[in-house]
Amino acid sequence: GESVGLHLPTLSVQEGDNSIINCAYSNSASDYFIWYKQESGKGPQFIIDIRSNMDKRQGQRVTVLLNKTVKHLSLQIAATQPGDSAVYFCAERGYEKLTFGTGTRLTIIP
Amino acid sequence: DGGITQSPKYLFRKEGQNVTLSCEQNLNHDAMYWYRQDPGQGLRLIYYSQIVNDFQKGDIAEGYSVSREKKESFPLTVTSAQKNPTAFYLCASSLQTGSYEQYFGPGTRLTVT
Numbered sequence: 001g002e003s004v005g006l007h008l009p010t011l012s013v014q015e016g017d018n019s020i021i022n023c024a025y026s027n028s029a030s031d032y033f034i035w036y037k038q039e040s041g042k043g044p045q046f047i048i049d050i051r052s053n054m055d056k057r058q059g060q061r062v063t064v065l066l067n068k069t070v071k072h073l074s075l076q077i078a079a080t081q082p083g084d085s086a087v088y089f090c091a092e093r094g095y096e097k098l099t100f101g102t103g104t105r106l107t108i109i110p
Numbered sequence: 111d112g113g114i115t116q117s118p119k120y121l122f123r124k125e126g127q128n129v130t131l132s133c134e135q136n137l138n139h140d141a142m143y144w145y146r147q148d149p150g151q152g153l154r155l156i157y158y159s160q161i162v163n164d165f166q167k168g169d170i171a172e173g174y175s176v177s178r179e180k181k182e183s184f185p186l187t188v189t190s191a192q193k194n195p196t197a198f199y200l201c202a203s204s205l206q207t208g209s210y211e212q213y214f215g216p217g218t219r220l221t222v223t
Contacts, residue, residue, distance in 0.1 A: 009150070032210055043114075043200050043214030044153070089152060096160070096207040097143070097168070100152040 012107045019077040021104045023090035028071060030092035035064060035075045038087045038103070047075070047088075082108050113137040114215035116201050121220045123195075131186045131218045133201030142184035143202040143212065146170060153200060159184055160207045188220065195222045 036044035145153040155168030173192025202212040
């Protein structure tokens with residue numbers, strides 16, 4: 001079944017299941033949000049983004065949901081694969097810069 | 111890694127020595143950034159530059175210095191004044207500072223003993 005992370009630093013999911021990674025942001029004036037994936041020893045890679053005037057955006061196997069009422073962002077990964085194992089960061093755009101969350105480590109169980 | 115190179119990947123220094131980390135991009139981006147990442151933590155902004163010959167302090171600039179003499183290059187110097195320099199350092203660039211997406215380099219892991 002699905003595993004839901006409630007702002008936990010780690011999340012373990014069975015291969016093939018769906019993953020949901022959550023993020024709380026602080027600035028209600030932020031107009032843009034990004035999810036990054038960081039594999040061990042590498043720089044973060046862009047996954048998907050969403051503007052504040054949207055509630056949902058879908059990519060390939062990934063969906064981002066934005067709830068501005070509670071300042072909450074989530075990343076859903078469908079049918080997780082071993083290559084999805086990484087740390088996932090959300091980031092919110094402020095004046096001239098991005099502010100990153102602490103990240104969630106996603107581990108895929110074979 | 112999106113046209114951004116950082117060198118070296120691993121760097122070792124003795125305490126009290128200054129060390130310079132290299133960051134080069136061929137994306138023709140105006141804006142460049144330096145972040146520090148500690149184990150189990152997110153990225154913290156050290157310095158950023160919107161354009162050549164201009165840069166601003168980020169959230170944790172103390173003990174660091176930068177220069178931006180060329181559009182392609184944004185080296186970071188970790189000085190002996192930085193109390194806890196051991197960390198993973200990431201360079202990034204974007205079309206402009208207001209641009210949405212930042213592209214990251216592969217990072218340099220600095221160990222100071």
